[in-house]
Amino acid sequence: MWTLRLVAVGIVLAALNLRPAITSLGPLLEEARVGLHMSGTAAGLLTSVPALCFAVLGIAAPRLSRRFGPAAVVCAGMAAVAAGLAARSLAGGEAGFLAASALALMGIAVSNVLMPVIVKRYFPDRVGSMTGLYSMALALGTSAAAAATVPMTSALGGGWRTGLAVWALPAALAVLPWLVLVLVRNRSASAVGGAAATAESAPAPRITRSPTAWALGGFFGLQATGAYITMGWMPQIFRDAGVPASTAGVLLAVTMAMGVPLAFVIPRVAGRLRHQGPIVVLLGLCGLAGYLGLLLAPAAGAWAWALLLGVSNCAFPLALTMIGMRSRTGAGVVRLSAFAQSAGYLISVPGPLLVGMLYQHSGGWTLPLSLMAALLVPQMAMGVLAGRDRTIEDERGMRD
Template sequence: MTPHDGVIRDEPVVRDRAVVRDRDLPEGDVARRSPAKQRQGRARSAIWTRRLAVAALVLAALNLRPVVTSLGPVLEEARAALGMSATVAGLLTSVPAVCFALIGSAAPRLARRHGPEGVVLAGMAAVALGLALRPFVGSTPVFLTLSGFALAGIAVANVLLPVVVKQRFPDRVGMMTGLYSMALNLGAAAAAVTVPLAGVFGGDWRAGLGAWAVLAAVAVPPWVALARDGRRPPGKQDGQQTGRQAGRAAGGHAAAGAGAHVRVARSPTAWALAVFFGLQATSAYVIMGWLPQVFRDAGLSAEAAGLLFAATSVLGVPLSFVLAAVAGRLRNQSGIAVLLGAFGLAGYAGLWAAPAAAPWLWAVLLGVANCSFPLALTMIAMRGRDGATVIRLSAFAQSVGYLLSVPGPILVGALYQHTGGWQGPLAFVVCLMVPQIAAGYLAGRDRQI
C-alpha cells in the first residue's frame, strides 16, 4: 500500500518487466511510444521487402536466357538422342521470338487477375518445370512442348519485370532496370558452362542441360513472398508507404486494373518503342546467330571467333547497368538511342568492309550497340504514367517488337546462302540500323502515355 495524492491504491508486484504492455503504461506514454514503434517496424519491414524485391528481380533475370542459350553447346547430342532433323533444330532459333510475342500479349490480362508478382511467380515455376523435364524425354515433339512451356514463363516475366520495377522502385527505375539487365546478360553468358556441368555428371548432356532447373527453382521462393505482399491493399504493402509514394507505385490488382482503358496502340510513342525494340532484337539475334560464322568465313579460327563473340556478350554485363542507370536519370533518352545506333552502324560497316582487319574493334562496337536492350526496357518503364500503363505498354512493345524481329535473322541466313558471302547480308543489317536510330530518337523523347 502506498500513499499517492492522498489516495491509497493497490500496486501490483511486477516480477518480470517483459510482461509490462502498453495498456499497463500511462496513457501519455502509450501515445508517445506506440506510433514510434509502429513506424520503426514499418521501416524495417519496408527495407526487408525492397531487398527481397531486388533479389527476386536479379534471380528472375538470371533465368531469362539459359532456356535458349544452354541448348546450343549440346544441340548435336540432343539431336542425335531425339532423332531431331536439322529443319526442326533450325526452328528452335525462331520459337523464342514467336513465343515471346504471342504469350507476352496475354500478360496484362493475367496481371489484372492475379497481380504482376503472382504472374511472374507462375512464370518462374514454369521455367523450372520445363527445364527440369525436357532433357529426359524421348521424343522431339515433347521436347519442343516443354521448351515452349518454359519459354511461356519467360515471356510473361519479360513483360512484367519492368512493371515490378516501376511499382517497387519508382524513384530508381533506371538503376534497377540496369541491375536486372546485367543479371540477364550474366545468365546468357553462364550458359557456356553447360558442357562442363555435363562433364561433372560423366558427360551426360541431359544432366548438364537439366541442371539449369536448379537456378530457376531458386528464383521461386522470393516471388512467393512478393506475390503475398502484392495482394495487400495499396498503402499497406511493406515495400510502400501511404500518400504520394503509394500513388506513384500503385500496386497489385488495383494498379493492374486502373489502366485497363488505356489504348497504347493509338500512341505514336508506343509504336516507336515497339519498332525500336523489334529492330534492336533483330540485331541481337543476328549477332548471336551469325557473328562467329562471319569471323570464321573471314579466315579466323573457331577459337578466335568464339572469343570475339564472348566479348560482345561480356561487354553487356557492366554496360547494361551503367547505361540504364544513366538513362533513368534523364528525361530524354533520344541521344543515347542515337549513339548506340551509331556504334552499331560502325560495327556492321567494319564487318562489311574488312572483317579480319580489326575484328576486336568490330566486336566491341557491336557489344556496345547490343546495350539497346536495357535502354528499351528503361524507356518502357519511363514512358508509362503508372504501373497499369507500363503493363500494357510493355506487352505491346515487346509483343509487336518480337514479331518484327522474327524475319530478320531468317533473311540474313537466306541472303548468305543465296550469295555465298556476307556483304549482302551485312548491307541489309546496316540498312536496318537507320530506322532503329529513328525509332529510338522518337521513343526517347520526354513523353508519357
C-alpha cells in the same frame, strides 16, 4: 522493409534466368542440329521461337497479372523455365525440343513484360537504378551461359544435352523468392499488392492510338531482331571463320558481358536526359561497325567486333528504361510494356528465320550480315522518335 529486399533478390534471380535458355544453345547449336537432324531453316525457326513466344505471351501478361498478381505470375514463369530447360535436354526429335523450348520461353515471356511493371510498382522512385540492376543481372546471366556452356559440357563429360540441362538448376532457384512472396501475406505486402492491383485496374489509355507507343514497339522489335540473331548465330559465324567452338562461345559471352556494366550505366544516364535519341544513334553506329567487321575480317578482328556488338545490344536496357519514362501512371506502364514488348517481339520473329534461310541458300554470311546491318537504320529512326520527351497520356490521339 524485408519485402522490398526480397523483391529485389527475386528480380535479380529472375533476370539472371531470362536468357540462358537462348544463349546456352548458341555455342552448341551445331551439335544440337546434328543430334536432332535439323536443317539450317529449322535451326533458324528455333532461333525465332523466343521472339514468337514473347510476342504471344506478352499480350496475356497484364491480364494474368491482374488475375493472380505479378509475383505469382513471375513465380509460375520461373517454374516453367526450369521445367522446359530440363525437358528439352531429354527431347528425342525436333518437335519435342521445340515444345520444351517453347515452355521455357513462355515463362521468360511473361516475366519479361512484368519486370518493368514490378520495378515501377515496388520501386517508383528508383526506376532507373532498379532497371539498371535488373538489366545488369540479365546481361550477366546471358554472358555466363554463353561462356560456360561448352566448358561445363566438357567438364561433365557429357554431350550437348548435359550442357543444356544444367541451366534448369539456377532457374529452379529463382522460383524460391517469388514463392515466398506469394505465400507470405503480411500487412506490408498486402498494401503494396493492393496498390498495384488498383493501379492496374484503373482506366488505361488506348495504347494503339499513341505514336510514341508504336515508335517504341518498332525500336524494341528491331533491337530484339539484332539481339536474337546475334545470340543464335554469332557463334556459328565465328566457327565458320575458323574460330574454335569454345572460343566462339567466349566471344558471344564477351558480347553479352558488355551489357553488365553498360546495362547499369545506360538507364541511369538515359533517365537524366530529356531526349534519349543520341544514345540510340551511338548504339546503332557501334552495331554498324561490328557487322562491317564481321563481314570483312571475322576472325582477325573477332574480339573488336564482339565488343562493338555488345555495346549495340545495350539498346535493350535503353528500351526498358524508355518504357518506364513514356508514361506517368502505373496503368500506362503496364499497357505500354505489354504493347511495346509484344509488338516488338512479333516484329522480330522473321529475322532469325530469314538469316537461317539466307545462310543455308547462299552458303555464306555476306547476305545475312548485310541484312543485319541494314536493319539498324530503321532501328535508329524508331528509337529517336521513341526517345522524345513526352508521355503517352500527353499525346492528342490518347486524349480524344
